[in-house]
Amino acid sequence: MITKDPTFLKRQGANFLSLINDLKRNRKAAAQDLQVSLETIEKIIAGESDIPPGLIQRATEVWPVNRRDFMIMEDDCPEGVLVMRGEASEKSSRIFTRGGADYYEYRDTAMSKVAPFRPEWILELCTVEDNDPKNSSLRWNNGHFMHQFTMFVGPVNFYYIEENQKKVMVANTGDSMYITPFVPHTFATRQRQKGLILALTYGNKLLGDVQQEMSSLGGDIPGQFLLETRSRDAYFASLLQLQMAALSLSAEDLIVQTGLPADRVHRWIKGEAFPTPEEYGRLADRLNVNVYDLMPPDAFDPGVIVSYLSHSKPRRYFNCQIRELASIRYLPYSKALLLDVLEKAETFPFKVPLHQYCYNFGDVSVTLRWDWKGQTREVEVGPNDSVYVKPFVPHSFSPCAAKPASLLSLRIGGKGTGEPQRELSHIGKKNIQRIYQEYSLWYKEE
Numbered sequence: 001m002i003t004k005d006p007t008f009l010k011r012q013g014a015n016f017l018s019l020i021n022d023l024k025r026n027r028k029a030a031a032q033d034l035q036v037s038l039e040t041i042e043k044i045i046a047g048e049s050d051i052p053p054g055l056i057q058r059a060t061e062v063w064p065v066n067r068r069d070f071m072i073m074e075d076d077c078p079e080g081v082l083v084m085r086g087e088a089s090e091k092s093s094r095i096f097t098r099g100g101a102d103y104y105e106y107r108d109t110a111m112s113k114v115a116p117f118r119p120e121w122i123l124e125l126c127t128v129e130d131n132d133p134k135n136s137s138l139r140w141n142n143g144h145f146m147h148q149f150t151m152f153v154g155p156v157n158f159y160y161i162e163e164n165q166k167k168v169m170v171a172n173t174g175d176s177m178y179i180t181p182f183v184p185h186t187f188a189t190r191q192r193q194k195g196l197i198l199a200l201t202y203g204n205k206l207l208g209d210v211q212q213e214m215s216s217l218g219g220d221i222p223g224q225f226l227l228e229t230r231s232r233d234a235y236f237a238s239l240l241q242l243q244m245a246a247l248s249l250s251a252e253d254l255i256v257q258t259g260l261p262a263d264r265v266h267r268w269i270k271g272e273a274f275p276t277p278e279e280y281g282r283l284a285d286r287l288n289v290n291v292y293d294l295m296p297p298d299a300f301d302p303g304v305i306v307s308y309l310s311h312s313k314p315r316r317y318f319n320c321q322i323r324e325l326a327s328i329r330y331l332p333y334s335k336a337l338l339l340d341v342l343e344k345a346e347t348f349p350f351k352v353p354l355h356q357y358c359y360n361f362g363d364v365s366v367t368l369r370w371d372w373k374g375q376t377r378e379v380e381v382g383p384n385d386s387v388y389v390k391p392f393v394p395h396s397f398s399p400c401a402a403k404p405a406s407l408l409s410l411r412i413g414g415k416g417t418g419e420p421q422r423e424l425s426h427i428g429k430k431n432i433q434r435i436y437q438e439y440s441l442w443y444k445e446e
């Protein structure tokens with residue numbers, strides 16, 4: 001069931017005000033441009049009425065804006081937590097065939113409009129008798145745009161293509177993997193009806209705004225955003241060239257103005273050498289950027305990460321035992337944990353700075369308790385139930401029986417972490433509300 005968002009019109013009004021502020025239109029000028037009454041504009045901004053049909057069309061004709069600029073996200077999780085019951089998951093069941101045979105049964109699990117992931121419960125309907133990645137009963141996909149994290153439940157084989165070779169991971173409960181977008185893959189079970197996966201796909205930062213901007217720039221422009229990943233030197237060269245081109249700064253001027261040796265600078269630009277920390281500082285000073293902006297990744301990640309639970313060292317965190325599952329360096333805000341909830345929690349040990357999805361894959365229910373605006377709320381999360389928890393919501397899990405409960409916890413940064421977080425922090429605390437909910441004209445009208 002989708003909860004209706006009580007703040008929708010208010011937030012739509014704030015978005016509208018922010019939009020006309022950016023276009024340097026006050027309410028009267030906006031009304032004139034859009035050929036509507038001042039009262040119409042005021043009601044939209046106050047959140048008292050929806051945007052009338054035709055107004056957005058008119059706006060896209062007279063202003064350099066897109067229809068989507070007027071559309072806002074809905075909050076279907078107004079109390080911080082959203083639960084999907086196992087029975088509701090079961091009702092969403094869809095069986096898809098591949099190559100004429102039933103191949104996967106899909107079921108939805110907890111998903112929110114505000115969260116970046118699309119977690120699915122997928123039962124493998126193809127049973128194999130061997131672990132041969134060339135098994136003829138396998139049906140491969142072509143890979144997909146979304147990142148995929150998967151935790152295995154039961155005896156599942158995960159097949160993937162790496163360096164043009166078909167490979168297999170022979171997995172069991174708690175093992176996990178991460179695959180980069182567009183890596184072809186498939187799954188099968190080694191025991192009929194016993195192998196399933198919790199597949200969590202997500203678009204990370206590229207989904208939505210970035211995708212839209214790239215698509216509308218068109219032609220060969222999107223490809224030119226790619227940085228050179230052949231080596232760390234080459235990656236650094238791409239970043240340096242980008243900053244120089246952004247300033248239209250020649251290599252000669254860079255050499256003269258930094259006093260750095262000409263041969264060093266030329267080799268950097270060609271991707272044949274790497275600066276020392278001291279040279280890094282001088283480059284960053286001249287370009288007026290942070291050293292961070294010129295840094296390549298520490299290492300280039302493989303396309304597929306496979307992680308066996310037996311290799312993950314358990315550690316105690318308050319009332320839980322935690323084991324870390326598959327992760328990859330280039331997605332620093334994507335974490336997957338297996339939580340064994342051992343005993344009753346006395347406090348709220350978790351306050352996760354990321355969007356969180358949990359699936360109860362064991363046979364013991366847990367009580368999820370959380371703090372929402374100073375009030376404690378709780379819900380029971382039974383076997384096969386799943387939940388979504390908003391970032392920074394203090395919460396705890398307690399088992400409902402005298403034995404431990406088992407949860408998969410997947411945490412993803414969404415759009416706000418990383419670069420936007422740095423930008424947000426620079427703008428400062430005082431203005432945070434005006435960023436996400438504009439409430440005033442940009443100047444005083446008197």
Ligand SMILES: [Fe+2]
Pocket residue numbers: 144148185
């Ligand atoms: Fe997939």
